[in-house]
Amino acid sequence: MAEYQAPLKDMNYLLWDVFGVDKVWATLPALAEHVDKETSQAIISECGKIAEQVIAPIAREGDEVGVSFDEGKVTTAPGYKEAFQTYVEGGWTALGGDVEFGGMGMPKAITSLHEEMLCSADISFSLYSGLTAGAALSLAKHASVELKEKYLTRLYAGDWTASMCLTEAHAGTDLGMIRTKAVPQDDGSYLVTGNKIFITAGEHDLVENIIHLVLAKLPDAPAGPKGISLFLVPKYQVNDDGSLGESNNVSCGSIEHKMGIHASATCVMNFDGARGFLVGELNQGLACMFTMMNFERIGVGIQGLGASERSYQNALEYAKDRLQSRSLSGAKSPEKPADSIMVHGDVRRMLLNMKALNEGSRALSMYIANQLDIATYGEGEAQAKADGLVALMTPVAKAFFTDLGFDNTVAGQQVLGGHGYIREWGQEQLVRDTRIAQIYEGTNGIQAMDLLGRKVAGSKGELLNLFVDEVAAYIEQTQSTEMQEFIQPLETALNELREVSQFILINAAKDPEIIGTSANDYLHVLGYTAMAYVWCKMCEVSSQQLAQDPEFHQSKLHTARYFFARLLPRRLSLIAAIKAGSAPLFDMPDELF
Template sequence: MADYQAPIKDMNYLLYDVFKNDQLWATLPNLAEHVDRDTSEAILLECAKIAEQVIAPLSREGDEIGVSFDNGNVTTAPGYQAAFQTYAEGGWTALGGDVNYGGMGMPKVITSLHEEMLCSADISFSLYPGLTAGAGLSLAKHASEEIKQRYLTRMYNGEWSATMCLTESHAGTDLGMIRTKAVPQADGSYHITGNKIFITAGEHDLTENIIHLVLAKLPDAPAGPKGISLFVVPKFLVNDDETIGTANHVSCGSIEHKMGIHASATCVMNFDDAKGYLVGEVNKGLACMFTMMNFERIGVGIQGLGAGERSYQNALEYAKDRVQSRSLSGVKSPDKSADSIMVHGDVRRMLLNMKALNEGSRALSLYIAMQLDIATYGEGDAQSKAEKLTALMTPLAKAFFTDLGLENTVAGQQVFGGHGFIREWGQEQLVRDVRIAQIYEGTNGIQAMDLLARKIAGSKGEFMQIFIDEANAFISATTAENMQEFIAPLKVAVDDLQKTTSNILSAASNNIEELGTSANDFLHIFGYTAMALVWAKMAEVSLAKVSEDEAFHQSKLHTARYYFAKLLPRRLSLMAAINAGAEPLFNIPDDLF
């Protein structure tokens, strides 16, 4: 496997040349005092070092050895403890945290690039601090001042970690069915009793305490999701002087044996009258947890990008070194027994697919992260618009990027041929590790339904119209002749997206099943169209700057042309499938399947 190299140059190109984040930060007072270009460039360089030199070397052994379970205790893979300590001492656990409790307060555009580097280095490692960061956001927004003071500082400095405990054996997507109970106590705390499954980092040896965010129901709670409350349940109770106290009634019953992410502890957690503390209001827990879940969904999307980037780097190095057969158009390396496989059209197709989809995903993820930053720190109409775009594009980020992540890791494996199926090369690990990203934090089918049914149909098309208006404004403003090769197909794609959205909403008014049968295809149409917009923005910048760095910007322009010619047309078959309607799925009786 190639040594991982963080794509810092591309990240800075997107941050400052394409999206001009340094100018944006200056207009957002709560960000301007914490971040500027010099600070962010230094952060990304240091993050690259720890990802490349400390975390990436652990990935192979972490996969081979994994985590171990012994009578309720979980031991992480060799090197993880030392790496996590180095990571925490560097302040990385505080990167996006609330500055009032020891966080660095960095914007989402910076933390998302940080997350990509971690995921390229080792998805398993990234999950431990990733869950803690998400829990920190939820507590910072919803918890009482007492809870914030007690827990956030220690989470940000890496002494404590955190989890999210939602799923039960009978309740996954439908959280309204959970059975975990919370019984009020005289001292204001609650006794939490129940069992949770699939809990990432539920037990481990990296931190001295683990803070569980647990969904449970009070005895008199309303049925369904309206009766869910959120609680902080620490592994060890915390004394009034903030020292570690006695063990809480929380235990790990077992760990899962998984297809991938072997070095991430996926636990069954048991709560037996464990002491917990309410976060937010009674029966409003799902809204509190969604602050964390939406953060994690964007983060899971970035896992797909991180794995795809690592796959591309591996496959490109292999393709340039591997000699096999001759070019169809004649010998290219007469001094060798064969040409490198770079001469073969199908290999070039796979490599360019990976390159175009990875770079497009990175750009689109930053576009979405910018909306989140404006929604968090902005004001007025700009903030309102960004909130709606964030809501619209969060399910897109999770599902589209992870679908592409699996595609790109499989493509990299295919470039390796038989060696891609052999463990010693490391490529097959990426396929196994990224596969879960399409499943957890809400399966991609659920994300597609969230996008189409809740965000688009639920807003009567308003949220999608905001995106379409922004895309059309860019199209109208971009009149340069040398940009028309990108603008013309972008306009067709945006018009088709608008028409497809309208057609689905119209069809669903007569047959609600049209939403479910169209959702997955629609999400991908939206994804390819949104990616075309950011590729057009990149092309515009690179056309203007090609004389400054010819190799970099020519590479961008060639890749943009490839995207528009070879990948954007994928949406056409998806549109045809949507136009076929719901009948082909629902006309078949269940007993004929």
């Protein structure tokens, strides 16, 4: 496997030149007082170093050895404890945390790049810190001051980690069916009893205490999702002075043996009258947990991007070195026994697919992160618009990036040929590790239903119009001659997005199944259109700065031309499938399957 190199130049280009995030931060007082360009550049650079030098080197052995389970104890792979300690000492566990309780308060525009680099280095390692950051976000937003002071500060310090405990054997997507119970006690605490499965980082040896955020129901709670509450349940009880007390009747029953992410502990967790504390209001657990889940969904999308970037780097290095056959237009390296496989059209197709989709995904991720920062720290109309755009784009980030990410790890494997299938080169690990990203934190099919059913149809198109109107305004004001080769296909794609959205909304009144049968295709139509928008933004900057760094900006413009010529048209077949309606899927009786 090629040694990972963090794409810092591209990241800085997006931050400062394309999206001008420092100018956005200046309009947000809560960020402006402690976030600046110089500090942010230093953070990104240092993160690149720890990803390249500390985390990436342990990924291969982590995959081969994995985690082990013995009588309720989970031992992480060799090198993980040492790497995690280095990570903690660098202050990375506090990066996006609330400054009032010891966090660094960095915006999502910075933490999203941090997440990408961790995921490129090793998705398994990233999960231990990623789940903790998500749990901390929920606590920062919903927990009492007492809980924040007692637990949040220790999570930011890296002393403890956290997990989210939602899924039960009979209740995955339909969380309203959970059976875990929480019985109130006279001292204000609750005794939590139940079993949870597929719990990432539920048990491990990286830290001395693990804080579980557990969904449960009171005995008299309303039926269904309206009766769910959220509880903080520590592995070990915590004394008033912050020291650890006795075990809290929380145990790991087993770990899963998985296709990938072998170095991430995926646990069955048992709560046997464990003492827990309410987070937020009673029966509002889903709202509290969704703060974490939405954070994690964007983070899982970035897992797809991170793996895809690593796949591209592997495939590009291999393609440049591998000599096989000759170019169809004549030998390019006649002094060698064969040309490199870079001369072959299908190899160039796969490499350019990866390059164009990676750079487009990173830009779209940055766009969403920027909106999330405005939604979190802004106010008034700007805040409301950004909040709506984040709601619209969160399922796109999760599903679109992970679908592309998995496809691109497979494409990288294809470039390597047989060497991509054997363990020696490490490419097959990327394929296995990335596959789960399309499944956990809400399957991609559920994300698509959320987008089309709740966000688009549920708002009667209002959330979609926030995006459409923004892109239309950009098209209107971007009329320079050199931009027309990019603006015109964007305008066509936007108009077709409007039209197919209206088609679905009109036909859903008489054919409710069209929401389900169109959802996945629709999510990708929106994804490609949104990616075309951010590619136009990059083209605008690169056209203006071409003389300053010709090689970098020419690469951007060539890659953009490939995207608009070969990838944006993918949406046309998706639109055709949507317009076929639900009949081809539902006219066939079950017994004929």
